[in-house]
Amino acid sequence: xxxxxxxxxxxxxxxxxxxxxxxxxxxxxxxxxxxxxxxxxxxxxxxxxxxxxxxxxxxxxxxxxxxxxxxxxxxxxxxxxxxxxxxxxxxxxxxxxxxxxxxxxxxxxxxxxxxxxxxxxxxxxxxxxxxxxxxxxxxxxxxxxxxxxxxxxxxxxxxxxxxxxxxxxxxxxxxxxxxxxxxxxxxxxxxx
Amino acid sequence: xxxxxxxxxxxxxxxxxxxxxxxxxxxxxxxxxxxxxxxxxxxxxxxxxxxxxxxxxxxxxxxxxxxxxxxxxxxxxxxxxxxxxxxxxxxxxxxxxxxxxxxxxxxxxxxxxxxxxxxxxxxxxxxxxxxxxxxxxxxxxxxxxxxxxxxxxxxxxxxxxxxxxxxxxxxxxxxxxxxxxxxxxxxxxxxxxxxxxxxxxxxxxxxxxxxxxxxxxxxxxxxxxxxxxxxxxxxxxxxxxxxxxxxxxxxxxxxxxxxxxxxxxxxxxxxxxxxxxxx
Numbered sequence: 001x002x003x004x005x006x007x008x009x010x011x012x013x014x015x016x017x018x019x020x021x022x023x024x025x026x027x028x029x030x031x032x033x034x035x036x037x038x039x040x041x042x043x044x045x046x047x048x049x050x051x052x053x054x055x056x057x058x059x060x061x062x063x064x065x066x067x068x069x070x071x072x073x074x075x076x077x078x079x080x081x082x083x084x085x086x087x088x089x090x091x092x093x094x095x096x097x098x099x100x101x102x103x104x105x106x107x108x109x110x111x112x113x114x115x116x117x118x119x120x121x122x123x124x125x126x127x128x129x130x131x132x133x134x135x136x137x138x139x140x141x142x143x144x145x146x147x148x149x150x151x152x153x154x155x156x157x158x159x160x161x162x163x164x165x166x167x168x169x170x171x172x173x174x175x176x177x178x179x180x181x182x183x184x185x186x187x188x189x190x191x192x
Numbered sequence: 193x194x195x196x197x198x199x200x201x202x203x204x205x206x207x208x209x210x211x212x213x214x215x216x217x218x219x220x221x222x223x224x225x226x227x228x229x230x231x232x233x234x235x236x237x238x239x240x241x242x243x244x245x246x247x248x249x250x251x252x253x254x255x256x257x258x259x260x261x262x263x264x265x266x267x268x269x270x271x272x273x274x275x276x277x278x279x280x281x282x283x284x285x286x287x288x289x290x291x292x293x294x295x296x297x298x299x300x301x302x303x304x305x306x307x308x309x310x311x312x313x314x315x316x317x318x319x320x321x322x323x324x325x326x327x328x329x330x331x332x333x334x335x336x337x338x339x340x341x342x343x344x345x346x347x348x349x350x351x352x353x354x355x356x357x358x359x360x361x362x363x364x365x366x367x368x369x370x371x372x373x374x375x376x377x378x379x380x381x382x383x384x385x386x387x388x389x390x391x392x393x394x395x396x397x398x399x400x401x402x403x404x405x406x407x408x409x410x411x412x413x414x415x416x417x418x419x420x421x422x423x424x425x426x427x428x429x430x431x432x433x434x435x436x437x438x439x440x441x442x443x444x445x446x447x448x449x450x451x452x453x454x455x456x457x458x459x460x461x462x463x464x465x466x467x468x469x470x471x
């Protein structure tokens with residue numbers, strides 16, 4: 001359980017040194033995307049269209065923030081992670097097309113350790129800790145696809161020492177959530 | 193003399209209890225989280241519980257919502273039989289929800305179930321969800337219990353055969369196992385047994401309002417089994433998968449045994465106000 005302070009975009013050596021259970025504090029830029037944004041990104045990909053934002057090296061945050069508009073500027077009120085598993089099916093296709101280096105969310109994802117291997121890590125932020133997350137978000141840069149509604153839009157956020165993030169799935173094929181789940185399944189079958 | 197209950201008082205009271213519920217937790221939930229943090233053997237789990245306790249502190253100080261998922265808005269309204277209302281109390285509660293969404297603020301979460309169009313106000317067809325009950329007395333008690341989707345999505349209901357009561361424990365454990373880290377553990381598990389298809393679900397939700405630290409022997413034994421699974425805070429492993437288990441029962445048809453399991457994240461947000469009565 002080593003602690004790392006890293007900047008976006010994560011480099012190949014950043015990815016190589018991270019192992020499941022490590023703690024990361026992230027500084028730089030993150031883009032929020034959840035169900036509807038993932039679906040639209042894949043629609044763009046299928047049509048061969050350019051996205052209005054850049055996903056090269058990007059850190060995607062599974063988050064539907066609570067924002068407030070003051071003097072025509074958006075400010076973060078609360079912005080914790082949403083359940084990442086809902087994005088499990090769409091994520092491999094997204095990673096095939098774009099060089100995303102970090103996924104941030106909560107609760108883990110199903111069957112993505114393979115697609116993440118060698119290129120991306122999954123970082124878990126403590127679910128429900130939206131006030132804590134907001135403390136480490138310095139600025140709302142801009143918003144894309146606001147027609148999807150506040151939770152589903154793509155918000156570009158400047159973060160500083162954003163964390164603690166636990167490496168849930170590393171870039172070496174290890175999945176901490178899957179390990180815990182397997183153990184729990186074994187205990188369950190002994191209990192019943 | 194009896195205190196007046198007006199439309200305006202209901203609107204303001206609804207805003208106040210929503211603010212209280214969204215920006216802080218009941219003391220019994222905080223106590224249970226602190227106790228869990230003191231007893232955890234896993235360092236990752238302790239880190240998660242530490243973040244949760246820090247988050248509660250920040251939200252309380254800044255008067256901002258604990259979680260960005262401010263939930264769908266659910267209200268339980270107990271109306272004293274002696275209370276006379278000459279206005280539309282439902283309209284007042286809905287207006288309170290709308291005002292609270294703007295002024296706290298709350299995330300607009302209510303969407304059409306099929307088009308997914310967001311109403312922008314947390315109000316709309318059938319929402320907020322308001323349940324009424326008549327009680328003795330001359331007062332009105334309103335409880336706001338906003339519910340996030342992460343935990344609600346992991347809930348389950350099963351219509352058992354009447355002779356299968358011994359399978360209830362397995363069903364609860366299986367529901368928690370399938371949920372894993374997704375509902376933001378440590379969770380609180382509400383179990384509704386009996387009634388009907390919908391009554392069991394309602395009972396399981398009401399069970400979540402019980403005092404976190406008061407459980408009977410059956411509830412404690414299920415809690416022990418759940419925690420032995422080792423799912424832990426946020427599914428990252430540990431001793432604390434659940435803080436509490438609460439069961440509520442109702443008589444049911446001789447041919448059926450409905451069982452509902454409502455999963456609640458650690459942010460078990462609820463707050464109440466009592467209005468009226470002799471002052």
